[in-house]
Amino acid sequence: MDTHAAFLDEAAALLGPRGLTQDPDLVEPWLTDWRGRYHGAALALASPASTDEVAALVKLCARHGVAIVPQGGNSGMSGGATPDESGSQLLLSLRRMNTLRRLDVAGRHAVCDAGFILENLHNAAQDQGLRFPLTLGGKGSATIGGLISTNAGGTQVIRHGSMRALVLGIEAVLADGTVFDALTPLKKDNRGFDLKQLLIGSEGTLGIVTAATLRLVPAVADRIVVWAGVPDLHVARTLLLHCQDAVGDSLEGFEVLQATSLRAVLDHLPDVRAPLQGEHAWHVLVEVVAERGEADCLQDRVEAMIASAFDAGLIEDAVLSANESQARAFWLLRDSIAPAERAKGAAVQHDVSVPVEKMPAFVHHAVPLVEAEFPGVHALAFGHLGDGNVHFHVLAPAGTSQRDYDLDLGARVSARVHDLVTEWGGSISAEHGIGRSKRAELERLGDPVSLAMMRQVKRALDPAGILNPGKLVTLAPDPANA
Numbered sequence: 001m002d003t004h005a006a007f008l009d010e011a012a013a014l015l016g017p018r019g020l021t022q023d024p025d026l027v028e029p030w031l032t033d034w035r036g037r038y039h040g041a042a043l044a045l046a047s048p049a050s051t052d053e054v055a056a057l058v059k060l061c062a063r064h065g066v067a068i069v070p071q072g073g074n075s076g077m078s079g080g081a082t083p084d085e086s087g088s089q090l091l092l093s094l095r096r097m098n099t100l101r102r103l104d105v106a107g108r109h110a111v112c113d114a115g116f117i118l119e120n121l122h123n124a125a126q127d128q129g130l131r132f133p134l135t136l137g138g139k140g141s142a143t144i145g146g147l148i149s150t151n152a153g154g155t156q157v158i159r160h161g162s163m164r165a166l167v168l169g170i171e172a173v174l175a176d177g178t179v180f181d182a183l184t185p186l187k188k189d190n191r192g193f194d195l196k197q198l199l200i201g202s203e204g205t206l207g208i209v210t211a212a213t214l215r216l217v218p219a220v221a222d223r224i225v226v227w228a229g230v231p232d233l234h235v236a237r238t239l240l241l242h243c244q245d246a247v248g249d250s251l252e253g254f255e256v257l258q259a260t261s262l263r264a265v266l267d268h269l270p271d272v273r274a275p276l277q278g279e280h281a282w283h284v285l286v287e288v289v290a291e292r293g294e295a296d297c298l299q300d301r302v303e304a305m306i307a308s309a310f311d312a313g314l315i316e317d318a319v320l321s322a323n324e325s326q327a328r329a330f331w332l333l334r335d336s337i338a339p340a341e342r343a344k345g346a347a348v349q350h351d352v353s354v355p356v357e358k359m360p361a362f363v364h365h366a367v368p369l370v371e372a373e374f375p376g377v378h379a380l381a382f383g384h385l386g387d388g389n390v391h392f393h394v395l396a397p398a399g400t401s402q403r404d405y406d407l408d409l410g411a412r413v414s415a416r417v418h419d420l421v422t423e424w425g426g427s428i429s430a431e432h433g434i435g436r437s438k439r440a441e442l443e444r445l446g447d448p449v450s451l452a453m454m455r456q457v458k459r460a461l462d463p464a465g466i467l468n469p470g471k472l473v474t475l476a477p478d479p480a481n482a
Helices: 002-015 024-030 051-064 118-127 144-149 195-199 233-250 259-268 295-311 324-335 337-344 356-373 402-407 409-423 439-445 448-461
Strands: 044-046 068-071 090-093 100-104 109-113 167-173 179-182 208-215 222-230 251-258 282-290 317-320 347-353 378-384 389-395
Touching: 002 044, 002 051, 024 044, 024 090, 051 090, 051 167, 051 208, 068 144, 100 118, 109 118, 109 144, 118 144, 144 208, 167 195, 179 195, 222 233, 222 295, 222 324, 233 251, 233 282, 233 295, 233 356, 251 259, 259 282, 259 337, 259 378, 282 295, 282 324, 295 317, 324 337, 337 347, 337 389, 347 402, 347 409, 356 378, 356 389, 356 409, 389 409, 402 409, 409 439
Parallel strands: 044 090, 068 090
Antiparallel strands: 100 109, 109 208, 167 179, 167 208, 222 282, 222 317, 251 282, 251 378, 347 389, 378 389
16 A cells, blocks of 8 residues: 555656546546446546656556556447456546647548547548548547557448558557657558557557557548348348449448347337338348549449349348438437347347358357257347448347346357357457457457467566556466466
8 A cells, every 4th residue: 555655646746636536526437337347446547648648657657566457438348448346556548638639631641649539530530521431339439549459440341441451650658658659651661560550459458559640531522321121141241242343442331230120229219210111131221432523423323233233132122311311310220229229128249250251141040049049038130241240149038137147148148159259260359359358258269379479469568467457368477487
């Protein structure tokens, strides 16, 4: 405790009253993860205002042996930004570091602090006729640093890739307090390892991202969203290939959902209606965009794409958005699946991927198998078929509380789903990270060689294990010191 007191005195002197607090009313809201599954305690909440302050604070933590839990918007899905229950870890918030340092229109990139909000980047780019092509439901709270640390995906990965493809440069503070400065965007750089890629997706376990240079693309001049009914997921996959052949890179989104998911959304949002008449086992949302100079022919291209899909027997029924308001209404149905599901009761969510071409067969195999092995549950899949990532959710038997489900049946269901994904050559985390929630499963199912390599990297960059301990990968005892 004396060590902590000395540390807190020095940290307070470094950061000032705005930068360090132990006030429970200010700290408590940040101690629970977004899903409410994990709740911890913190030695204090640190909110540095600059990279220099982060670097000095990390040096101080290293000297006192204080573990650090970095946190952005606290909107993650895997408990990766929540401290443990010991009360000895420092919660490090990057939210005060919220500056857009530079937006280069000619270079089509932006440099911003880690605490800059995703939606604010969208707005700043739009004002300059550009856009940052990654979006997700939590865009109003998600921060750039958090998105980088989890290698976030979203609905536009099919065309633009995840954060790995959008980060041109990074600034980060390492475990000893030194600053890794690689913000300059270089189209070609062959000086050995691409070190920024180590930090992207590392969930704050190798370094604390403080700023990034991000790729921007031309703003969309127009878009059309198609809502189509198809008989099964195999046909949806064939439709995906058809759309890619028809419009190429103009295809920006391709989402799928089951009829049961749509019914749940319609029950949850009584003021909305189904886009199509009649019953369809699966629904597909397709977004096609046009940049400047291409908008005039967008309608004709999409109509031709859909007409030929009808001729090929790939679509049972379809409707094209007539305006931007209707396009947003279609996306609202897709984006409301998760809250509609939560309103129905307990569930375990699996953010999984398999090779794109295998996803229809995987879903058709896994859904009846899970429901047969665990009587009373209901399995459903929805999401980003275009990049092989679906959200495979398993709803609990009626009347089961979330806590009871998580502790027993839900845990067994998740293990079985992860076994199946691994057998099919997939990943147990497609876009939400490992955090606390999947660390044990990664240890159980991960490739031993890959896990050993990750531990070696962790030991090299954070030998004392002070950066986000207990997340992603843990350090085994060093054989050299045994």
